[in-house]
Amino acid sequence: MSLDSEVDKIVQEFHVSEEVLQKGVDRFIELAKSGLNSDEDKYGLPMIPTYVTSIPDGKEKGVLLAADLGGTNFRVCSVQLNGDHTFKLIQQKSHIPAELMSSTSDELFSYLASKVEVFLKTHHENSTETSNGKKFKLGFTFSFPVTQSALNAGTLLRWTKGFNIPDCVGKDVVKVFQSHLDALKVPVTVSALANDTVGTLLARSYTGSNKEGTTLVGCIFGTGTNGAYNEKLENIKKIPDDVREKLKAQGVTHMVVNTEWGSFDNQLKVLPNSKYDVQVDELTSNKGFHMFEKRVSGMFLGEILRHILVDLHSKGVMFTQYSGYESLPHRLRTPWDLDSEVLSLIEIDDSTKLQATELSLRQSLRLPTTVEERLAIQKLTRAVAKRSAYLAAIPIAALLHMTEAFKGHNIEVDVGADGSVVEFYPGFRTMMRDAIAQTQIGSQGERRLHVNIAKDGSSVGAALCALSEKD
Structure with a gap:
């Protein structure tokens, strides 16, 4: 058993195939439609009506x-x-x-x-x-x-x-x-x-130039993850009939829906589930829920990597200077002590013998490493982050596919994004777009898609929510 072969096995396990992406999109659409109809499916997507019925166009x-x-x-x-x-x-x-x-x-x-x-x-x-x-x-x-x-x-x-x-x-x-x-x-x-996700959608709608198309989705990939989008009022079946009729009488045709997509596929019918995901879920207060978030958001990426490193030590292929689990550095044994910010430094380290990674691991985990170990850790870091970015493509592609966003051959579509992972993790948006091209949207749809950072989404967006109120 060598370090390289063990690492390669894990990297392969974290690979997200085109088939998984497309099945994920189908599953998301199925759960989203069910959530728009009723709240009965406790494993479904909440799809919360926000009563925000007007999207700014920048002229307000x-x-x-x-x-x-x-x-x-x-x-x-x-x-x-x-x-x-x-x-x-x-x-x-x-x-x-x-x-x-x-x-x-x-x-x-x-x-x-x-x-x-x-x-x-x-x-x-x-x-x-x-x-x-x-x-x-x-x-x-x-x-x-x-x-x-x-x-x-x-x-x-x-x-x-x-x-x-x-x-x-x-x-x-x-x-x-x-x-x-x-x-x-x-x-x-x-x-x-x-809601901060709705705010991201509205803030980007206000600040975006129409050259990049209408903003249809607002999403957050930070400590947590969530998304909101604009849906036809007639498709949100769970809104009481009298409320819907009243809104229609006011000329309302659409409403923003908060998907709460952190809960996507809690039953794990399509999401990958490695033994490290199981271990991380066990440490959380909401076991069995928010399964999508636990594979994608910044709060969990470092913890997944920490479990992988501890496992490789237990197999005797890494950190061999430490005899048993108890002798490992305290921080490597402490849940949530490996921050995703450290992963972003490792991701782009091209220094000789990965010295920047060595320094980062010593500072964050008090963990000395060999060159071979650092190369392995970089490979694993990239696998964990790439899986996150690829899975992140699923809800975006699903919402755009479900709402037939690309109808008409000259349509451009804008997605407003906020959060530390999508804004600062190196290559996250690029990897996410690569994955979107492999979904039902295809490379043609991906080329017409713009993913832009919505600055101050929660403050500006919250203020803009107030514009939906009828005087």
């Missing part, structure tokens, strides 16, 4: 606000839309005091409202926006599980990320927030509950 003007409660920080920003695809962003960040994370909903939302008040006094004291008695529209990114029943209504299902405020569960968070803004007489209407 005015000032919109966004507020983002994503964890221990609260961000307020204003977006000045210039009507020419450009914008000016001002933002202010506040830390959430620890005691407010387990207090009452009134105490938390009173604090959030006071931060919006301070922001407006600081940056928009004499704004013409409110001089005619109109209020600022605000898009609220609330990154906790909610059931959304309208653009500006969502009931909190449960807290995550260290928050525990029981009296808020079951309440409409928009109503609670609005009541505290009103109590302080802040001239703001919370017009939309926003």
Whole structure:
């Protein structure tokens, strides 16, 4: 048993074939259509209607606000839309005091409202926006599980990320927030509950030039992964009939759908499942769920590689100076200690004897390596990352295929992307496009596809969500 032969076996196991890509696209479309019809399939795709019914085209003007409660920080920003695809962003960040994370909903939302008040006094004291008695529209990114029943209504299902405020569960968070803004007489209407993936789609739609086609999909490949797209209203069968008829009467034809594609193929009918994927899944709090995300997103790539390295040591072909598992460097034995940022450095290392990789592994894992080991680690890193990029192609190709995006021979299509992996991992977008060309979209469709980074997607996009509100 040699190191080279063991590494080659793993690289082969991580290869994603054209057949897997095409089966993946078919499976995604099947689950997406089922999710648009109902929420009954717990293994399906959630396909959440967002009630965002208008996509910006870059000509919008005015000032919109966004507020983002994503964890221990609260961000307020204003977006000045210039009507020419450009914008000016001002933002202010506040830390959430620890005691407010387990207090009452009134105490938390009173604090959030006071931060919006301070922001407006600081940056928009004499704004013409409110001089005619109109209020600022605000898009609220609330990154906790909610059931959304309208653009500006969502009931909190449960807290995550260290928050525990029981009296808020079951309440409409928009109503609670609005009541505290009103109590302080802040001239703001919370017009939309926003999602960062939807925000990415809207932000790219606003900033993109029409030369690259209409933006049809917004996606995030960062710590996690998700996507949203614009769907015909008539295809979202699970929206109650009376709501659909009301929207139709207002002239609405499409609605943005949040796919929550991190949950794609939880049953693993087409996704690859190596023993390392099984081990990583065992370490998570949501075992058996988010199986797509656990193979694709930045949070998991380093952990998959760490398991491979520990396994190769156990087979006696790597790090042979360490006698047993317990003697390995502590960081190599610690889950989640190998960051995907380290992988991106290894990916492009072309230094003599891979000295940059040697330095990186010593710094991050306190792990000394031989040249042979470093070459093997680079090969494995590239296999893990390439598999991620190839799998990432599946939902994008599926949504474009499902919506017949390329109908008409001169159609160009734009995809807005955000997140550290798609923006900074070397070659990720190129590999993803190579894979898209092997799906049902084909090389002809891939050539007409543009994947562009949507900067400030969560703030600008949240503000733009508020534009869907009918005055």
